Amino acid sequence: MSDSKLRDELCRFGRSLFERGLTPGSSGNMSVMLDDGGWLVTPTNASLGFLDPDRITRLDAHGRVLSGDAPTKEVPLHAALYQTRSTARxxxxxHSTHSVALSMLPDVDPRAALPPITPYYLMRCGRTALIPYYRPGDPAVAKAIKRLGGLYSSVLLANHGPVVAGDTLEAAVFATEELEESARLYLLLRGLNPRYLSPDQERDLAKTFKLSFPDHSH
Incomplete structure (x- = not known):
């Protein structure tokens, strides 16, 4: 996809996420890889609902700004996923509400923040890691993501929000939405002893759809 079409895609998906209340104000950021190894990323303090395609930041393969406004301070966070997940594009x-709420619960397994709640959660998000709280923009966040070794495409930042990688921008957006809805379901069902997918059902999904889940056994 051309540079101009990717800029339009960032604006289109950003507006959709904003208008549905999934990232309020000027919160949240998105990026997409280019064929030359550089990437496009949303600017700092920019509302995803009102992006200007001409002001979206273009970075080279080394993270240097080539054009556009100053990039989001979360560039290291994005770079960590690109560097550790070969399929991430x-x-x-x-800062979606239910995902942030989930990240604040005291009993969340950092290797599997959500149980196997629905087949589509597993198909789009796999398992979700939880990493400890770091201030926004802290380089330590990127280091924590790198320590996951590229095993996770979806990660929750404690008290902050989800960060999700995909092989296309559309896939990353859809997976982020699936994570948010799964977190919402989990919070609605908390304390009600819900029925989750069994290990056999997980294995059937993995076999049928060629999925690979990180091991979260002790």
Whole structure:
């Protein structure tokens, strides 16, 4: 896809996420890889609902700004996923309410922040890692993501929000939405002893759709 079409895609998906309340104000950021190894990323302090395609930041393969406004301070966060997941071509980071709420619960397994709640959660998000709180823009966040070794495409930043990689921008957006809805379902069902997918059902999904899940056993 051309540079101009990718800029339009960032604006289109950003507006959709904003208008549905998935990332309020000027929160959240998105990026997409280019064929030359550089990438496009949303600017700092920019509302995803009102992006200007001509002001979206273009970075080279080394993270240097080539054009556009100053980039989001979360560039290291995006770079960490690109560097550790060979299939990542786009990254979405939001402050969506239910995912943030989930990241604040005291009993969340950092290797599997959500149980196997629905087949589409597993198909689009796999398992979700939870990493500890770091201030926004702290380089330590990128280091924490790198320590995951590229095993996770979806990660929750404690008290902050989700960051999700995909092989296309559309896939990353859809997976982020699936994570948010799964977190919402989990919070609605908390304390009600819900029925989750069994290990056999997980294995059937993995076999049928050629999925690979990180091991979260002790």
């Amino acid at each position: 786009a990254v979405v980071h939001l």
